[in-house]
Amino acid sequence: MKKFEELGLNESLLRAIGDLGFETPSEVQEKAIPLLLEKDTDIVALAQTGTGKTAAFGFPLIQKIDADNRNTQALILSPTRELCLQITNEIKLYSKYIKSLHTVAVYGGASITEQAREVKRGAQIIVATPGRMQDMINRGLVDISKIDFCVLDEADEMLNMGFYEDIVSILSTTPDEKCTWLFSATMPQEVARIAKEFMRKPLEITVGHKNSGSSTVSHEFYMVNARDRYEALKRLADANPDIFSVIFCRTKRDTQVVADKLIEDGYNAAALHGDLSQAQRDSVMKSFRNRQIQMLVATDVAARGIDVDNVTHVINYQLPDDIETYNHRSGRTGRAGKLGTSIVIITKSEIRKISAIEKVIKQKFEEKTIPSGIEICEIQLFHLANKIKDVEVDHGIDSYLPAIYEVLKDLSKEELIKKMVSVEFNRFINYYKKNRDLTAQTAGKDRKDASGFSSDGGAVRYFINIGSRDDFDWMTLKDFLRDTLGLGRDDVFKVDVKEGFSFFNTDAEHANAVLDTLNSMHLEGRRINVEISKNDGGSNNRRRDHNNRGGRRSESFGGGNKGGGRKEGSFERSSRRGEGREGRKGSGDRRPRRG
Numbered sequence: 001m002k003k004f005e006e007l008g009l010n011e012s013l014l015r016a017i018g019d020l021g022f023e024t025p026s027e028v029q030e031k032a033i034p035l036l037l038e039k040d041t042d043i044v045a046l047a048q049t050g051t052g053k054t055a056a057f058g059f060p061l062i063q064k065i066d067a068d069n070r071n072t073q074a075l076i077l078s079p080t081r082e083l084c085l086q087i088t089n090e091i092k093l094y095s096k097y098i099k100s101l102h103t104v105a106v107y108g109g110a111s112i113t114e115q116a117r118e119v120k121r122g123a124q125i126i127v128a129t130p131g132r133m134q135d136m137i138n139r140g141l142v143d144i145s146k147i148d149f150c151v152l153d154e155a156d157e158m159l160n161m162g163f164y165e166d167i168v169s170i171l172s173t174t175p176d177e178k179c180t181w182l183f184s185a186t187m188p189q190e191v192a193r194i195a196k197e198f199m200r201k202p203l204e205i206t207v208g209h210k211n212s213g214s215s216t217v218s219h220e221f222y223m224v225n226a227r228d229r230y231e232a233l234k235r236l237a238d239a240n241p242d243i244f245s246v247i248f249c250r251t252k253r254d255t256q257v258v259a260d261k262l263i264e265d266g267y268n269a270a271a272l273h274g275d276l277s278q279a280q281r282d283s284v285m286k287s288f289r290n291r292q293i294q295m296l297v298a299t300d301v302a303a304r305g306i307d308v309d310n311v312t313h314v315i316n317y318q319l320p321d322d323i324e325t326y327n328h329r330s331g332r333t334g335r336a337g338k339l340g341t342s343i344v345i346i347t348k349s350e351i352r353k354i355s356a357i358e359k360v361i362k363q364k365f366e367e368k369t370i371p372s373g374i375e376i377c378e379i380q381l382f383h384l385a386n387k388i389k390d391v392e393v394d395h396g397i398d399s400y401l402p403a404i405y406e407v408l409k410d411l412s413k414e415e416l417i418k419k420m421v422s423v424e425f426n427r428f429i430n431y432y433k434k435n436r437d438l439t440a441q442t443a444g445k446d447r448k449d450a451s452g453f454s455s456d457g458g459a460v461r462y463f464i465n466i467g468s469r470d471d472f473d474w475m476t477l478k479d480f481l482r483d484t485l486g487l488g489r490d491d492v493f494k495v496d497v498k499e500g501f502s503f504f505n506t507d508a509e510h511a512n513a514v515l516d517t518l519n520s521m522h523l524e525g526r527r528i529n530v531e532i533s534k535n536d537g538g539s540n541n542r543r544r545d546h547n548n549r550g551g552r553r554s555e556s557f558g559g560g561n562k563g564g565g566r567k568e569g570s571f572e573r574s575s576r577r578g579e580g581r582e583g584r585k586g587s588g589d590r591r592p593r594r595g
C-alpha cells in the first residue's frame, strides 16, 4: 500500500489531506491519482460507493487546475443535489490551502441568479446537477466552452435518473480536447455508451468490492407514525438494556433535541455534533468509550471518526439522504468480527427507501414491531434479576449492613426479592401501563404492496398560496411547514415550489390539522390559503423504477417519490433531486382557482 506522499500530490494538497485525517489512499485513489496527474487522458473508473472516488478525481483535478486563471476549467456532473453539495464541500476542503481556487455548486431548488453570480465571480470548478446545468447553459449564464476537464460522477446513477440527454447536450458545448473522467459503481450499457461516444480511448480502472455492507450487521426497520419516533426510540432502548449505540439524526438541532430528551428521561445519552467545541466532543467521546454513555446521538459528520468497537446498535432515528451515508452509519457496528444491528425507524411515506437500500447493500431488512409495554417489562425484569445476581459487591457498604439487616429483618427471602425488584421496576410498570401499540398499522400491508404505498390515498396533496416569490425554495418551505405543523422531518413531502404558489403532500391523517393550522395563519400580512389539490402528485401511483429499465442502483432518495404518474413523474423526478427546472413547465399540477 502506498502513501499519499508517493502519489505525486503537491504540498498544499498533502497538508489538506493531513487535516482531513486521511492516512492511506484507498485503492481507487492509489490507482487513479498518479495516472491522472501524469497523463492527460480520459478514464473510466469503476468502484463501489464509499471507496473514496471524490478524492480520486478531486485531488488530481485540483492539482491540474490553474488557480491563477479565473476561467471555468472543470465541470463535475453529479446526479443529485445532495451529492453535488457533498462533492463541493469535499473539493473545498481539499483545496483549502489554495486561496484563489473557487468551487461553485450549481443545482436546482435554489436561486439560479445567485448561482450564476457566484460563477461569474470566477469559479474554476463547477459542480452541477445536469438539469440545472442545462438551464444555466440555455440562459447563457455559464461558459464551459473552455474547460479542460469534465468529471461524470456516479455516471450510472445519473443515467438511471434519465439524464442521458442532458449529459449529451451539456457535453456538446464543451471542447473536444478536454479530458473526461467517468466514475461509476457499475457499468450498465448506458454508461458504456457514453464512454464509447464521448470519450477518447479511456483508460480503465476497476477496484474490487469494498463497501457493500458488512455481513456482521443485520438490518431491521420499525414503522411508526411520525409523532411516535421518539417514543419508539425509547422503547427500543428499554427493550435492549445493554444497548451501546450510536443514534443518527439528520441535523445538529434534531441531534441535540433527541439527546436532551433522552437525558431528561433518565438515559445515559449525549449529543455529538459540530456545534460542540473540540473539548466538548473529546469529552463526549471519552465517556462513550468508557461506556458511561450508552446512547450517543450524532450527526453524520460528527460520527465520521467514531472507531469504537462493540457498538451493539446503530439507530437511524431519521434516514440519511443517501444510501452511502446509510452504509457509513451501519458500519459503526458489527466491527472487529462482532455482530451488530442497524435499526431504522421509519414512517409510512419512507418505506420505498428500505427497498432502495436493500438493493445496494444486497441484504434484506427484517421488519419488526416496536416491543409492547409488557414485553419491555419482561425484558427489564429479567435483566434486573440477572443484574442483581451478577453485581459485584463493593465492600464499602459492609459497615452499613448491620443497620440495613435490622430494617429488613422481618421480610422473607421472597418478599425481599419482590420488593427489591419493584424498587427498580415500578418506573417501567408505571410508564408502560398505557401500553399503546406504536407500530404503524399498515406496515406489513404496505411492505407487500408492490407499489410501496397503500392505494387508499395514503397521501394528500395541497395547494398553498406561497412560493418562491415569498423567498421559499422546496427545502425552506418544507422546513417551514414541518415546523409550523409540528410534524416530523419526513411528514411533509413532494414539496414543489412555484413562483406564487406551491404544492406539497402529507399523509392523509394530517389533513385536518394542515388545513386548520395553515388557513388561520398570515404570512407578512397576507392570509395563507391552503386547499386540497385535485392533483395527487402521483401519490397513488408510486411504482418504483418507473422510468428505468432494470438494474437500478438507487443511490439517493430525496423528499419525493420515485416515478409516479407520467406528467407529474417527470416533474417530480426533478423536484426530488432539487432540480426545479425553471423555465420548463412540465408539471401536471393544475392551479386551483383562488378566491
Ligand code: ADP
Pocket (backbone or CB within 6 Å): 021, 022, 023, 024, 025, 026, 029, 047, 048, 049, 050, 051, 052, 053, 054, 055, 324
Ligand atoms: P465514493 O464517492 O466512492 O462513494 P467518497 O468519495 O464519498 O466515496 O468517500 C467516502 C468517505 O470516505 C468520505 O467520508 C471521505 O471523506 C472518506 N475518505 C475518502 N478517502 C479516504 C481516505 N483515503 N482515508 C480515509 N477516509 C477517506
Ligand code: MG
Pocket (backbone or CB within 6 Å): 053, 054, 153, 154
Ligand atoms: Mg461519490
